[in-house]
Amino acid sequence: MPKDIQFKTILDLVNVFPNEKACHEYLAYQRWGDEMPCPYKDCNGDNAYIFKDGIRRKCTCCKRIYTAKTGTFMEASKLPTIKWIMAIYLVLHKKGISSVQLGKDLGVRQATAWFMLSRIREGLGNEKDEQLEGNVVSDETFCGGRNKNRHRDKKVKQSQGRSFKDKTPVLGLMQTNEYSYDENGKPIIVKPSRVKCFVVANTGAKAIQPIVRANVKAGSDFTSDEWSAYNGLSDTYNHQVVDHGRGQYMNDAGYTSNAIEGFWGQCKRSINGIYVKPTRKHLQKYFYEFAFRHNYRNLGFQSQMNIIISNMECRLKYKDLVA
Structure with missing residues (x-):
């Protein structure tokens, strides 16, 4: 049966x-x-x-x-x-x-x-649309070949930093692990981390903030880096900033975005080792796969x-x- x-x-x-x-x-x-x-x-x-x-x-x-x-x-x-x-x-x-x-x-x-x-x-990617809550971290990554690895005739000028002339930006939102503690003070994961990924046209506030507001529950702790596109979210969330530009990876309040950085590493290893060159047109489907494997790992x-x-x-x- x-x-x-x-x-x-x-x-x-x-x-x-x-x-x-x-x-x-x-x-x-x-x-x-x-x-x-x-x-x-x-x-x-x-x-x-x-x-x-x-x-x-x-x-x-x-x-x-x-x-x-x-x-x-x-x-x-x-x-x-x-x-x-x-x-x-x-x-x-x-x-x-x-x-x-x-x-x-x-x-x-x-x-x-x-x-x-x-x-x-x-x-x-056809899952029930549920908002993330609790402690949520956000970050962007850029998918595409490294300029230094291209032939001289194929290098893209002024494509360093956050420029994405030759890359596709992806926004990630991760609800981090929720813990409880046993009688000995040992942490136990009550609710494992959950991630959502969105291929976006650019990393400006008009592209990022509507996605954040639609997918993160109001009142949640929201952690991001110092990128200006996140400015203004303090009216809805407890917005914590980790200033990577100053070499900061945990702010004074103890918030960090390291969890989603590790997730990006897993995605990039899948792309580099398995898929090699997913196109911009189909990239969202690849991130459906990456997110599903992480969420139900x-x-x-x-x-x-x-x-x-x-x-x-x-x-x-x-x-x-x-x-």
């Missing part, structure tokens, strides 16, 4: 999902439990006939046929569902996987693997998989992806 399935490793996936029926039964149970609601938005049917193959269902209300993949990023895919499940496993493994390597591992073309990864990342793969299934109701067609 789907409710009794347990898996941790990629070998477990082969054993617990031996055929297409087993995959669909698990997806259906995680999406709907013992119910059979129609996934089409213009129908309110809550019952269906199940075909002999155990995969297809026919709504008793609108009479349309659907499966557990209807309305998700797997819809209309001709690939076996076990390949999708294995792809999700490999995306969440360590620092990610390139489309070239995924194509080799699954026996599909590189273009097919790239489309699969893009659709999976769309699902990783303490869970096992099955728990991570179930979270993805609960958020997988999003479509990404190829024509929209490349438009």
Whole structure:
């Protein structure tokens, strides 16, 4: 039964999902439990006939046929569902996987693997929009090759510092770990850190502050560096500034932004070592992946998989992806 399935490793996936029926039964149970609601938005049917193959269902209300993949990023895919499940496993493994390597591992073309990864990342970013609260730190990073590594004819002039002529700025907001203490005074993490990332057009106040105000709960402790785009947030938050320009990495009140600096390091290692050159157009999807891996890093793969299934109701067609 789907409710009794347990898996941790990629070998477990082969054993617990031996055929297409087993995959669909698990997806259906995680999406709907013992119910059979129609996934089409213009129908309110809550019952269906199940075909002999155990995969297809026919709504008793609108009479349309659907499966557990209807309305998700797997819809209309001709690939076996076990390949999708294995792809999700490999995306969440360590620092990610390139489309070239995924194509080799699954026996599909590189273009097919790239489309699969893009659709999976769309699902990783399709989470419930909840505000960060407590102690929140903010920082920006810039994605793109280093100017000093370029050929002389390809160097970009005046691209040092915060200039992003040749780079793409990304804003990060991190709710840091929340601790309690045991009887011996040893800290225990009650709520692990959580991060949100946003590819932005620039790092000015008009681009950054609306995102901060929409995603950080009013009254929270908010820590940033000395960048002028954060000026004016004190009216909503307990705004703490860490002046990196003066070599300060913890201000006098004890606030620091080191946590998100470490997260940027993980992102850059994934880009440099795995993805090499993600384009500006698709960069947001890569940061969906980085943020998801960070936010659910303490869970096992099955728990991570179930979270993805609960958020997988999003479509990404190829024509929209490349438009």
